[in-house]
Amino acid sequence: MKKATAKKWGKWAATLLLVVLVLGLLQRLLTPKYVADVVEGAFVAEYYDDVPDHDVIFIGDCEVYENFSPAVLWRDYGINSYIRGSAEQYIFQSYYLLEDTLRYETPKVVVFNVQALQFAEARNEAYNRMTLEGMRWSSAKVGAILASMQEDEHFLDYVFPLLRYHSRWSDLNADDFRYLFRDKQVSHNGYYMRVDVRPAQDIPDAKPLADYSFDERAWAYLDRITALCAENGITLVLIKAPSLYPHWYAQWETQVEAYAERHALRYINFLELQAETGIDYSTDTYDAGLHMNLSGAEKLSKWFGRYLSDELGLADRRGEPELAARWAEKLAFYEADKQAQYEKYGMQEKGD
Numbered sequence: 001m002k003k004a005t006a007k008k009w010g011k012w013a014a015t016l017l018l019v020v021l022v023l024g025l026l027q028r029l030l031t032p033k034y035v036a037d038v039v040e041g042a043f044v045a046e047y048y049d050d051v052p053d054h055d056v057i058f059i060g061d062c063e064v065y066e067n068f069s070p071a072v073l074w075r076d077y078g079i080n081s082y083i084r085g086s087a088e089q090y091i092f093q094s095y096y097l098l099e100d101t102l103r104y105e106t107p108k109v110v111v112f113n114v115q116a117l118q119f120a121e122a123r124n125e126a127y128n129r130m131t132l133e134g135m136r137w138s139s140a141k142v143g144a145i146l147a148s149m150q151e152d153e154h155f156l157d158y159v160f161p162l163l164r165y166h167s168r169w170s171d172l173n174a175d176d177f178r179y180l181f182r183d184k185q186v187s188h189n190g191y192y193m194r195v196d197v198r199p200a201q202d203i204p205d206a207k208p209l210a211d212y213s214f215d216e217r218a219w220a221y222l223d224r225i226t227a228l229c230a231e232n233g234i235t236l237v238l239i240k241a242p243s244l245y246p247h248w249y250a251q252w253e254t255q256v257e258a259y260a261e262r263h264a265l266r267y268i269n270f271l272e273l274q275a276e277t278g279i280d281y282s283t284d285t286y287d288a289g290l291h292m293n294l295s296g297a298e299k300l301s302k303w304f305g306r307y308l309s310d311e312l313g314l315a316d317r318r319g320e321p322e323l324a325a326r327w328a329e330k331l332a333f334y335e336a337d338k339q340a341q342y343e344k345y346g347m348q349e350k351g352d
Contacts, residue, residue, distance in 0.1 A: 025180075027162035030169070031133070033179045039186040040065075040087040044097070044134030046187055047084055051326065052105035055314050056081035058190065059094040059101075059225075060113035063241035066291035070189035071334045072301035074327050077309050078316030083190025086131040088124065091116045091221045093131050096144035098228060100135060109235045109312060112225060114256050114267075115248065120215030122148045132158060188334050193294055195341040200281035200289030203244050212251035219259075226263055235266070235312060242270040242279055242300065244289035268307070270300065277303040294338065 034041035043065060056079060058064040065085030073079040084097045094112060101107070122128050128148045135141040145158050157164040186192075229236040238260055240248055248271060260267035270277065277299050281289055284296030292300060308314045317323055342349055 023162060027160065027165075028180060030165040030172070030176075031161050032165070032168075033175050033184075034130070035175050035179055035184040035186060036173075038130075040192065041130035042134065042183070042186050043190055043192070044084065044086050044131055045183070046134075046185065047082060047101075047190065048104075048136060049185075050082060050189065052101075053323070054080050054082045054105060054107050055317070056109045056111060056308065057098070057101055057107040058083040058085060058111045058113075059089070059098055060085055060111075061089040061116055062087060062192075062291055063113045063115050063243050064111070065187070065190055065192050066194070067241045067243070067297050067300055068304065069191050069193075069294075069297045069301040071191070071331055072298050073305045073308070074318075075331060076302060077305035077314070078318035079305055079308055079314050080317055080323060080327075081189065083187075085190055086127075086134075088119075088127040089116060089131055090119050090122055090148065091218050091225075092147040093144055095221045095224050095228070096140045096147065097131075097135070098225060099143070100138060100140035102228070102232060103138060103140070106232050107234060108314060109237060109308065110225075110229050111237045111239055112222075114238050114240050114252075115243070115246070117214045117218045117222065117252070117256070118246075120217040122150055125150060125153055128153070129158075129164075133161060185333070188337070189330065191297065193297075193334075193337055193341065194286040194291075195294045195338065195347060196286045196345045197283055197293060197295075197347075198286050198288050199283070200244050200285050203289055206247040206249065209249070209251075212249055212255075214252070214255060222259070226265065237312075238265055238267040240267075240269040240271060241292075242274065242277070242296075243291060244271075244281065244285075246290075266311075273303070294341075 032038075032041060040062075056073070058068060058081065062085065065083045068083060070081040070083065073081050084101060086093070089097075094116060098110060128150075132141065132145055132148060135144060145155060149155065154163075226236055228234075238256065240253075240256070248269075253269065256267060259265070270279075279292070279296055279299055284292055284299060286293035309316070338349065341347075
């Protein structure tokens, strides 16, 4: 009798295990892979594959992951950095990504782009998922999900993405099968490379706003970022990337300047440093002024690397053999991607 019962339970356990494996496989198959057109959804997860001993961590939206090149910070200054960026990353998501980062390392500097202050609530589920799904499970991820969900979203859909993507069969393509059991690296320490050029022109006039005040929820999360950095002995640097659009209003600038002064923070508005950085909006943007291309990102990174070295005293680590070896591989990948894109667009590499 006992043997029969044990055999019965064994069959149930085996059946349950098979069901779990099949559901797990289906979930992996149906979840977007972000390796082709919309690669931004892969950025958050790639961080965990890197060795966590970064001097600088960037957090924020496309104004960080398209405008700064960690490869240049290393190549020219020996600064080891990573960009924890994602598409339309909201400030509450930036806070929880920072909290998540501190589970693995404590950087010397955290850089946050203030453009995100304009949004106090999430606006799009797709953007939410491109940030949240790549996070590893922890209290930080739970907090990020709860802070981000819109009224028509459900927590369980994040726990079990299969519930959200179960009808994605018709959208499956070759990449879904090619990367079923492995991931493709699509960023360079979080930097999204584009070498093509589309000059900035015909920028629309800024539309007047009824209220230029940032929402209290946005300020509250900036307070939390500021406090978290202070508690961990991290220098927080606020920046405004040199993107011409969406507009950065003078009224917003005044508020951020006042906040930085009140909290004794460093704040850099790159829109005001065009001459110093050498940014040329006729050659250094790939989408008419919204984001920098490779040329613009490398110029910006050279200026910022000098600032991090001279003003914040970050050491040159190129003499560390193990780290230098890792970066030799990263730079090889960086250069290969660069050359492949130049060939794709029929371009030649510019000299320094």
